[in-house]
Amino acid sequence: MLSFFSKPRIRGGVHAEEHKAITATQAIVRSFPLPKKLYIPLQQHVGKPAEPLIRVGEQVLKGQLLAYSQGLISAPVHAPSSGIILDVNDYPAPHPSALPIRMIVLETDGKDEWLTVPTIDDPFQLAPEDISLRVGAAGIVGLGGATFPTAVKLNMGRENRIDTLIINGAECEPYLSCDDRLMQECSGQIIDGVRLMLHGMETGQAVVAIEDNKPQAFMAMQAAAQPYPSIKVIQIPTRYPMGWDRQLIGYVTGREVPVGCRSSEIGVTIHNVGTAYATHKAIRHNQPLLSRVLTISGGAVGRPMNVEVPLGTLISELFDFCEVDAKQTARIIMGGPMMGDALPHTGLPTVKATSGILALTANELKNTEEQPCIRCASCVSVCPAGLRPLDMANNIRVNQLDAAVDIGLKDCISCGCCSYICPSNIPLVQYFKYASGEVAARQQAQHKSEQTKRLMESRTARLERIAQQQREEEQARIAAKLERERLKAEQEATA
């Protein structure tokens, strides 16, 4: 408890131009026209992809289960609206590569007809395990971008007897304001979701942490949390990446999560405000996760806004709705400008993890003209993980990936602070992502070759064993033959 009073230290970080006001001051648009077709990926979460249980041509209702969760860490997918299943096939993924992944294509019928399901009167009468089950069945995943299945996290929290639930309302990425708006407009529902989560995890206290650049959201949340002494709403400094779970845990509780551990092992679990909102809807109204609020912003957007869209909506339709100027658009980014990925085109669906889509003009982008590193060490001072990006980049440049791993490549969180601050415009995060991928590929290749070697060795051993067996049998046969001949000779001799 003392750690709440001592002022915790924030390590590294940057303060980028926010660009939030333009969307944060308008109400969430809830009149987005229902798209004709929805492209629903079977994997919108960390873990195993969901397994479809519908057939092509089948009629489905809004909220109906389309694909069920498979394995321990997975999440189901539901129909965001009513209509007919057109296809279950591979379509380009909302990923920088736009490589095809398995998706369900739903042609909407415009009726938006709900599947009728009974709701429960008092969810606090439910067993804590039931909360997790219902949250899992609703397909809820971490909506801050991590997309880890929420039910699994609730279970881990309960099993580890955590003492603090942190609700992440930092929203530290520039441009994005969907969490801000959600907290302003739906604070009651979010707080209810937080109470349900506390019940589901059997945890005593929750701390809602909101960056101090969102005073309205803070006031709304504080008012909503007033009746519940177990929920505390606090303001935290505005400094990217304040929303990094480890940074937030450190700031709120003063604890540090050891490498290789989950935060629940040190008694803390962290959920996003959007996840709390989705939990409220799932438990109180028995509605699975079908839509989300996301920010459409950037210099090329004619009508920047926060808008609620059904999952599976193509970005191109969203851009039409928000009047994005195609000529001005220099880069399309899914997520925020610090950690988000650039998308190659707009023919890709929005998913559970999509917190925003940005259409940035060339002026807003960082200069890409790369210059030599002058060792200014700005990257070292902004790194929240305590790494030395310049040395790692030097190692990677000469292909010494093991050396880069030795000095902390695997501890990089890709927050982008180093790339942001670099005066020489070196794409450091790009280097690190490349190197991590390459290291993983090499390990896999090595694993494969070891496996092959092991198989080869066991085959040789097996063949050797068989040959040995044959030799032994041969010898036994010869011995028997000799024995027979000896006996025969003896018999002849006696006869």
Next chain:
Amino acid sequence: MMITTSKPNSGAHIGANRSVRQIMWQVMLALSPATVFGLWCFGWPAFNLFVITVSSAMMFEAFCVRLKGRAAKPVLMDGSALLTGWLLAMTLPPWAPWWIGVVGSGLAIILGKQVYGGLGQNLFNPAMLARVALLISFPIEMTTWANVSPLFFAQSPGIAESWRITFSGLENLDAYTGATTLGYIKTEFSQNRLLTDILKNYSATLNFIGWTRGSLGETSTVLLGLGGIWLIRQKIIQWQIPVSLLLTVALLASIFHLIDSEHYVSPFLHLNSGAMMCVAFFIATDYVTSPNTPTGQLVFGAGCGLLIFVIRTWGAYPEGAGFAVLLMNAATPLIDHYIRPRIYGRDRQGKPLEIPKP
């Protein structure tokens, strides 16, 4: 509507508005008050030397870049060669002949920087490397300190005379030159004189302003100090190196001055020197050749301070800043190897932290 964009790119798509060129220009801006003052104090010959040094630095840079088969203009535009030439000119005796500037620039750019592979690759501070090489090779020219003879004063050399000074050397040397404060103290110590006697004519105020003999741009404590503080405020340099350097010198000087005030110069005299300010704020803080962690920078600054004090006090040279910085430059990779930031979730050795027991 379908929009397609090229260049898939990860990580920070936006950036802080600070480029290498802007950093270099801000450093030059911070240097300019002291430079302008120095040029005014030492008149047209100093101006000639400054222009020659800076322009030959740019020419050597262009030459090397062309040798590598790359376009020279974009590299020159980053301002680093200009800054190296500028810093070197600041540390030369103001009336030094033209070839000192040219040879110095050649040493700084070619031997100090380009042979290592250009910007960001060098082990030693190019300007200091050149200055030390010049001092060892041409001790007479490098220790001929012109009297203060400001521009537009009657007894100061005019433009025509300045050309003669720069290109064919001074006649009647002694009439125009003398010793720097530190040099004078050193010589007088060897005559077994005591400090109170030696410093009879010393004026702290004039040294503070910079109205004294010394290197072209290194006479004014106040202008260089203010320039340096401005750089820290602009977040171009960190406070660690200047503070630890100056504190170390002050501490050591205080101790020895308290023990024997007749043979050890007071800390105020040590710190009231443009050269000390220049080294602390502009030379030792060079990004390329100093450590990249705050703790490493503290160690580096303290090391520089220690060496400066040792060389000034017991060494053969009256001023030891160049040698001190070069020695500490050589130690920088070692400092960076041993002093590293602690990685999140790991201990200082890089092992994962233990899970705290509830």
